[in-house]
Amino acid sequence: RYYKLEGYLFPDTYDFYQGEPVQNVVDKFLSNTENRITDAMRERAAELNMTMDEVITLASIIQKEASNQNDMFNVSAVFHNRLNSKDMRQLQTDTTNDYPSSKYDTYTIEGLPPGPICSPGLDAIEAALYPTEDFDAYYFASDNNGKFYYAETYAEHQKNWEEIQRINGES
Numbered sequence: 001r002y003y004k005l006e007g008y009l010f011p012d013t014y015d016f017y018q019g020e021p022v023q024n025v026v027d028k029f030l031s032n033t034e035n036r037i038t039d040a041m042r043e044r045a046a047e048l049n050m051t052m053d054e055v056i057t058l059a060s061i062i063q064k065e066a067s068n069q070n071d072m073f074n075v076s077a078v079f080h081n082r083l084n085s086k087d088m089r090q091l092q093t094d095t096t097n098d099y100p101s102s103k104y105d106t107y108t109i110e111g112l113p114p115g116p117i118c119s120p121g122l123d124a125i126e127a128a129l130y131p132t133e134d135f136d137a138y139y140f141a142s143d144n145n146g147k148f149y150y151a152e153t154y155a156e157h158q159k160n161w162e163e164i165q166r167i168n169g170e171s
Contacts, residue, residue: 002101007056007116008033036122044129048080053115055128060116061106063124064095065140071148072127077135078150083111088138143167 005026010033016025037052045055058079066072082088089110096106096113104113120128137150139157141164149160 001115002099002104003115005029007053007060007119009119010036011119011121033119037125041125041129048129054112055125056120057112057114057116059120059124059128060118061091061093061095061112062127063118063120065093066124066127066148067146069123069127071142072124073130073132074135074137074148074150075140076127076131077133078137078140080131081136081138085138 009029012032014025014028014032016028041055042052045052048055050058058076061079062072062076066075079091079093082091090108091106091112093106096104096117099105099113099117103109104115104117106113135150136152139151139154139160140148141157141160142148143164145167147167149164151157151160
């Protein structure tokens, strides 16, 4: 793991006091994260044959990829489809390219990286646990307006990219 607490400092509003020991600050973050992860979430992770750490890792990637809740569930479905595929085990998500360790580069590794790339919110965690059902896409991309395009095949994905470039005014 590159940053040991990455993914476990829950994004929320906290009260801290001047001179408060660093350990108290870290404990507040970790305690809040632990309180947000419910038994139902742990049970769902087990149903998916995932650890909660894997769920948090996937949720962190979803958090970086999609800004609205509907797209989070669809992006999650794409990643679950790839993780469960025999032929497409690489997530190939650009959000992991900027991470400071090559062990997180999902273009070169199969499956999930060794840990989260950010601290995801509840929407992203829920999306990681409950991807859109019967969503057969293996690819997605978005235009500069934030609209997502999903595809089942690479050929469809290439057509989506052409459309995105047209919309974005790129050649």
